[in-house]
Amino acid sequence: MSWTLAITGKGGVGKSTLAAMAVRWLGEHGRGPVLAVDADPNTCLDALLGVKAHHTVGSVREDAKKIAQGGIGKQELLDLKIQESLIESDQFDLIAMGRSEGPGCYCYANNVLRGVLGRLAERYPTVVIDNEAGLENLSRRTVQVADVLVFVTDPSFRGLTTARRLYELALEMGITAGRMGVVLNRARDTECVDRARAVFAGTPVEVLGALPENSELGQRDEAGDPILGLPANNPVYVALNELMKRCVESAKVTVGAV
Numbered sequence: 001m002s003w004t005l006a007i008t009g010k011g012g013v014g015k016s017t018l019a020a021m022a023v024r025w026l027g028e029h030g031r032g033p034v035l036a037v038d039a040d041p042n043t044c045l046d047a048l049l050g051v052k053a054h055h056t057v058g059s060v061r062e063d064a065k066k067i068a069q070g071g072i073g074k075q076e077l078l079d080l081k082i083q084e085s086l087i088e089s090d091q092f093d094l095i096a097m098g099r100s101e102g103p104g105c106y107c108y109a110n111n112v113l114r115g116v117l118g119r120l121a122e123r124y125p126t127v128v129i130d131n132e133a134g135l136e137n138l139s140r141r142t143v144q145v146a147d148v149l150v151f152v153t154d155p156s157f158r159g160l161t162t163a164r165r166l167y168e169l170a171l172e173m174g175i176t177a178g179r180m181g182v183v184l185n186r187a188r189d190t191e192c193v194d195r196a197r198a199v200f201a202g203t204p205v206e207v208l209g210a211l212p213e214n215s216e217l218g219q220r221d222e223a224g225d226p227i228l229g230l231p232a233n234n235p236v237y238v239a240l241n242e243l244m245k246r247c248v249e250s251a252k253v254t255v256g257a258v
Contacts, residue, residue, distance in 0.1 A: 003125065004129065006150070008131040013154050024091075041058075043096045057095065150182070153182060155189075167200070216234060
């Protein structure tokens with residue numbers, strides 16, 4: 001049974017950066033290979049992980065749509081095509097959803113693909129899902145079940161209230177998660193943690209922690225350098241270490257050095 005960490009948030013808050021660092025952390029703590037799923041049509045998780053997604057499953061949606069129209073079930077074909085889209089490395093494998101091609105409703109196609117990806121995920125001890133930015137990803141039920149669902153936000157009050165709306169939408173959509181948490185990114189002080197606790201008071205959402213604003217991480221982002229090269233003593237990665245420990249505590253995940 002895979003342990004799944006799903007990450008969501010509005011655009012530009014750093015959810016893909018958090019996803020990439022989580023993939024790295026899980027790999028370094030003996031939980032690889034990790035299946036990294038880039039569910040954002042604006043694929044960027046590959047660059048943060050230092051690989052290139054030459055193929056996405058966007059075109060596979062077209063095949064699923066044709067199968068739906070013909071009323072023919074060909075799971076083997078879809079499995080094969082998705083396998084061809086998989087990027088393999090030592091500590092993680094990456095699959096990028098990409099964009100759908102062509103007009104029309106993809107409801108059935110996406111349902112078929114969820115099943116295929118579900119079977120793929122069963123081969124991995126851990127799965128990290130970088131969701132599409134905004135509220136729409138939850139309304140489309142891109143994520144349905146996760147061990148931990150994390151809402152990433154900037155430390156502003158407006159950002160926190162948006163994260164609170166994401167939580168409420170997750171409840172409306174019947175999203176199931178063993179734990180829910182919020183992570184504040186690019187924090188400049190510790191007061192933002194108190195604001196987060198106030199915004200999420202009365203909910204089961206935990207304030208998992210804050211990642212500090214960091215010039216080195218910003219420079220790597222501007223240069224397009226992968227997160228995997230970030231020094232382990234970088235303040236952001238040090239903070240992430242504590243955050244990830246909280247994510248996996250009381251979960252069926254063994255944390256230990258490789």
